[in-house]
Amino acid sequence: MRYVLAIAALVLSGVLLLLGIGQRTFLAGPSEIGIAIDTQSETGFAVLDAGELAKLPGQANVVVRGADAFVATGATRDVEAWTEPYSHAKLTVDALGQRMLSALVAPATEDSTPTTAAPETAAPETAAPADDTAAEAPMEDAAGLDPRGSDLWLSERSIDERGSGTEAQTLRVPVALSEGQSVLIASTGTDPLPADASVVWAQDRETPWAGPLLVGGGLLALAGGVLYLLAIDHDRRGLGPRRGRKGPLLGIRNLFGRRAHRSASSTTPPASPEAEAAPGRATRSARATRRLALPALGLAVAVGLTGCSASYWPAFGDEPAPEQTEEPASGIAPVPVTEGQLDRIVADVAAVSGEADDSFDAAALDARFTGDALEQRAANYTIRAAMPEYGVIPPRITDEALDYELVQSTETWPRTVFVTVASSSGAVEEPAGEEVDGETPEIAGEANGEAATTEDSESSPSLALVLTQQNPHENFHVSRVVALRGGISMPQAAPAEEGTAVLAGDTGTLVLQPDQVGAAYAAVLQNGTDIPEAESFDLGTDTLLENYGKARAEQSQQQSDEKEQTMAFSVTARQGDEPITALSTGTGGALVATTVIEEQVVDAAGGRYKPQAKDAVTALSGLEGEQERLVQQVAHQMLFYVPSKTDGSKIQLLGVTSELVGVTN
Numbered sequence: 203m204r205y206v207l208a209i210a211a212l213v214l215s216g217v218l219l220l221l222g223i224g225q226r227t228f229l230a231g232p233s234e235i236g237i238a239i240d241t242q243s244e245t246g247f248a249v250l251d252a253g254e255l256a257k258l259p260g261q262a263n264v265v266v267r268g269a270d271a272f273v274a275t276g277a278t279r280d281v282e283a284w285t286e287p288y289s290h291a292k293l294t295v296d297a298l299g300q301r302m303l304s305a306l307v308a309p310a311t312e313d314s315t316p317t318t319a320a321p322e323t324a325a326p327e328t329a330a331p332a333d334d335t336a337a338e339a340p341m342e343d344a345a346g347l348d349p350r351g352s353d354l355w356l357s358e359r360s361i362d363e364r365g366s367g368t369e370a371q372t373l374r375v376p377v378a379l380s381e382g383q384s385v386l387i388a389s390t391g392t393d394p395l396p397a398d399a400s401v402v403w404a405q406d407r408e409t410p411w412a413g414p415l416l417v418g419g420g421l422l423a424l425a426g427g428v429l430y431l432l433a434i435d436h437d438r439r440g441l442g443p444r445r446g447r448k449g450p451l452l453g454i455r456n457l458f459g460r461r462a463h464r465s466a467s468s469t470t471p472p473a474s475p476e477a478e479a480a481p482g483r484a485t486r487s488a489r490a491t492r493r494l495a496l497p498a499l500g501l502a503v504a505v506g507l508t509g510c511s512a513s514y515w516p517a518f519g520d521e522p523a524p525e526q527t528e529e530p531a532s533g534i535a536p537v538p539v540t541e542g543q544l545d546r547i548v549a550d551v552a553a554v555s556g557e558a559d560d561s562f563d564a565a566a567l568d569a570r571f572t573g574d575a576l577e578q579r580a581a582n583y584t585i586r587a588a589m590p591e592y593g594v595i596p597p598r599i600t601d602e603a604l605d606y607e608l609v610q611s612t613e614t615w616p617r618t619v620f621v622t623v624a625s626s627s628g629a630v631e632e633p634a635g636e637e638v639d640g641e642t643p644e645i646a647g648e649a650n651g652e653a654a655t656t657e658d659s660e661s662s663p664s665l666a667l668v669l670t671q672q673n674p675h676e677n678f679h680v681s682r683v684v685a686l687r688g689g690i691s692m693p694q695a696a697p698a699e700e701g702t703a704v705l706a707g708d709t710g711t712l713v714l715q716p717d718q719v720g721a722a723y724a725a726v727l728q729n730g731t732d733i734p735e736a737e738s739f740d741l742g743t744d745t746l747l748e749n750y751g752k753a754r755a756e757q758s759q760q761q762s763d764e765k766e767q768t769m770a771f772s773v774t775a776r777q778g779d780e781p782i783t784a785l786s787t788g789t790g791g792a793l794v795a796t797t798v799i800e801e802q803v804v805d806a807a808g809g810r811y812k813p814q815a816k817d818a819v820t821a822l823s824g825l826e827g828e829q830e831r832l833v834q835q836v837a838h839q840m841l842f843y844v845p846s847k848t849d850g851s852k853i854q855l856l857g858v859t860s861e862l863v864g865v866t867n
Contacts, residue, residue, distance in 0.1 A: 204433035211426030215419045222415030235260065239293065239387070239399040241304045247290035247349075248304075248387040248395055249281055252379035257297040260403035264375045266361075268396030270389040271373040272349060274358035277538070278384040279613055283674040284354055285386070286310045291395070302401065348391040353547055353677045356383070356540065374402075535611040537701040539619055544609070544698075547669065547678050548623060549601040555579075559598055562587045572670075572679040573780045574797045574839050578861040579683075581822060585862070588821035594861070597625035597663055597685060604664055606692050608785045608793065611701030617671045618704050619678060620785055620793060622686070625662045663688065666841050666857055668783050668795045681780065682795050684841040686857035689743075693843045696788025705784040705792055712792055712844045713853055714738055716784035719842050720777035720796035723855075727751035727800060727838075728775040740852040750800055750836065750860065751775060758804075768809025775800045778837065790846040793856075798838045805831045815865070823865035835864035 235258055241248055255262040264273045276284075287309050294303045350360055359375045377385050389396055539547075551570045558566040564580035571579065579596055586592045602624040610618045663685040669678040686692075696702060707717030714722060722735040730752045731741055747753060755773040762769050778797030785793045804813040806829075813832040815825035825832075841856045 204429060204436060208426050208429035208433055211422045211429060215422030215426055218415045218419030218422060220419075222413075222419055234402050234404050235300065236265075236400050236402040237295065237300055237302045239302050239304075239395075239401065241291035241293075241306070241395060243289075243291065243304075243306050244394045245289050245291050245306060246388055246391055246394055247285050247288060248293055248399070249285060249290060249384055250293040250295075250387070250401065251278060251384045252381055254293065254295040255377065255379060255385075255401070257295045258300075258403045260405045262377050262379075263402045263404060264377055264385055264387060265372065265400050265402050266375075266387060266396050267372045267398035268361075268389070270361065270393065271371075271396050271399075272358070272360040272386075272388045272390075273373060273375040273377075274349060274352070274355040274386045274388075275377055275379060275383060276355045276386065277536075278382050280354040280538070280674065281384040281386050283615075284349065284352065286674075295401075347675055349386060349388050351677070352675075353539075353543060353671060354674060355386075356543065535613050535701070537609050537611050537699060538613070538617055539609050541699070544607065544619065544621065545601075545603065547619075548603055548621060548667075550677075551667065551669075551680055552599045552601040552623075555599045558583070559596070570677070570679055573681040574778060574837055575680045575683045577863055578837055578839065578859065581863040582861055585818045585821045589817060592818060592821075595627075596683075596859075596861075597665060598627070599665060599667070599683070600624050600626055606695065607698035608695055608702045608787070609698050610704050610785070612704075615671060615673045617678075618783060618785065619669045620666065620783075620795075621669070622664055622666050622692070625665050625685075627662050663857075666795075670783075681783070682797070682839045682841075683859055684795065684839050684857040685859045686841070687743075687855070690854070690856055692856065693787050693791055693793070694789050695793075700788070702788055703786045705786055707782060707784065709784065709792070711790075711846055713847060713849075714844060716782055716792060716794045716844065719794045719844055719853065720782060720798055720840070723840065723842075724775035724777055724798045724800075727798060728773055738853050740854050744855055746838070746855070746858055746860075750838070755802065758802075762811075767811040768807050769811050769813060770803075770805045770807040772803045772805075773800060774803070784844075787843075790849060792844050794842045794844050796840055796842070798840055800836045800838060802834045802836065803831070804834075815867075818862060819865050822862065823867075825865060825867055829867045831867055833866045834862060835866075836860055837863045 239248060250264075266273060274281075285307075289309050290307050292305045292307050294305070296303055349355075350358065352358075359373060361371050361373050379385065387395060387399060554566060554570040558564065558579070562583040564576070564583050567576055567579060582594065582596055586595070600623055604622040604624060606622040608620040666682075666684040666686055667680050668682040668684075670681050671678045705716055708715050722738060725733060725735045726739065726741075727747065728751055730736075731747065741747065751773055755771045759771040762771065776799055778799045780797055783793075783795040787793060806812040812828040812830060815823065815827060815829050815832060819832070819834065820826050837860070839859045841858070843854045843856055845851045845853070
């Protein structure tokens with residue numbers, strides 16, 4: 203019976219050890235599941251939805267080999283909108299057959315109904331021949347824009363080897379998509395999809411029961427060994443005292459008895475020379491001890507090694523619940539720009555504007571600027587290129603975002619974003635422009651958007667940027683850059699992640715309709731603060747009216763009259779032609795960004811004194827010397843907070859950026 207127990211323990215230990223080792227080797231299964239992508243066409247784009255990637259277990263990786271390989275992730279609605287004008291393959295995963303099915307989607311046209319997909323086709327090793335339409339798709343249908351650098355992507359990875367002549371590299375992109383997201387696979391947009399593309403699911407190699415099996419097997423092996431030795435010891439002791447003390451394996455009880463005898467004799471007088479002359483039995487005892495210690499040590503080492511990796515052991519305790527993505531309430535459009543996307547957009551705007559500011563290259567601004575923001579900066583570059591001493595330098599846009607953002611909630615286009623950022627130093631001195639001998643002062647903007655003064659000429663104001671994306675294939679462009687006034691407080695607004703609405707110009711819930719705010723302020727700028735329109739504005743701290751418009755024309759006229767000159771100064775102002783932007787703050791009011799165009803007119807009025815065109819006026823217009831008439835156009839990019847009618851407060855000017863943008867005669 204003793205031998206049966208020992209053998210049973212050893213056999214069971216062998217089974218457990220085999221299972222434990224097997225979990226890490228032949229029972230572990232493949233480390234990856236890979237499925238090749240073959241669209242059976244010459245299309246340049248392939249789209250795979252998050253739901254398809256979830257059909258197989260493991261971490262999904264998109265693997266593309268070839269020059270110009272490109273992989274991006276984005277919201278499904280954005281990926282579909284980007285690929286809609288081009289033929290593209292919509293991929294689905296057949297989990298049972300472990301193959302990739304491909305459906306060719308025809309490009310949408312303005313007159314077409316919603317796009318329809320060609321019949322699905324599978325990878326060549328298991329699929330039937332693809333539909334003729336898919337197989338012979340013309341390249342002109344597949345051709346499109348290069349997807350690199352689009353603001354729509356949540357992330358993107360690419361290999362750019364165009365013209366390098368080097369061996370094609372492999373692009374492996376781990377993708378972890380949430381519901382409502384997709385992955386886009388492409389090359390240059392005009393070339394077909396790389397032929398060597400696949401999706402690989404890395405399998406979970408954790409074996410939580412390998413550790414317990416190995417430890418259990420080791421302990422049973424140790425127990426079986428002890429039981430086996432006890433059985434042998436019992437049999438040998440049954441042979442009698444003499445026979446039990448002979449042979450290669452001494453009895454365990456004799457061994458421990460001998461140790462106890464040596465311990466007891468340590469307090470007795472030294473052994474006799476005859477005992478010292480017989481070391482054989484002590485040597486055999488030490489060898490027997492080593493025979494028992496070595497297997498135990500080996501098992502202890504094995505058990506210790508299995509504990510070195512957490513993947514060998516089951517995880518106990520409550521697992522954290524998966525993070526739930528908040529879905530927008532029914533009927534509410536999602537926020538299309540994430541914080542990461544917005545940071546990347548602002549960083550690119552700062553880089554583009556910084557390079558253009560250094561080189562006075564207005565063409566470089568086209569990548570990120572449009573409308574009044576582009577016109578003002580381009581005019582400033584023109585003046586400073588011809589007149590290096592010109593003291594008006596636009597504040598440099600930085601990528602240091604401040605904590606005030608509004609993002610339009612929408613699924614369509616155009617999309618609008620309002621963000622505030624810090625700036626670095628702009629103007630360092632007040633531009634010269636004294637009126638001498640019939641000359642008129644130059645009109646120009648300052649770093650903080652108003653007249654430069656000694657105390658604020660070296661300041662770096664906070665900037666408000668209004669960015670708009672007109673369609674899926676254009677990036678966000680800055681339409682207005684407004685320098686916020688010092689000491690003002692931005693109105694309370696809903697968090698950016700909750701989104702906001704772009705208001706129509708004729709919204710009637712505000713103190714003034716958004717499309718009337720610029721025109722009303724232009725009337726005040728032209729006619730002064732005594733007109734009815736001024737009652738809608740909080741003008742207590744408005745210094746723009748002190749340095750521009752009617753006040754500036756009257757000051758210039760007074761200086762001219764004191765010199766007994768006959769020139770006539772006047773001013774007109776109007777709201778600019780660029781569309782306004784009105785964003786709800788979510789608390790009843792709205793931010794309204796608009797542009798007011800001021801025209802300062804200097805007329806000789808038939809007298810002998812004539813306005814002089816020089817310096818910045820000459821640099822911008824090419825006019826030189828005496829003119830019968832000069833009209834200098836100043837663009838004021840302005841940001842207003844317009845409260846609701848029920849709020850009881852007035853419209854507040856939050857910021858303004860002014861710049862000389864044109865001169866005529």
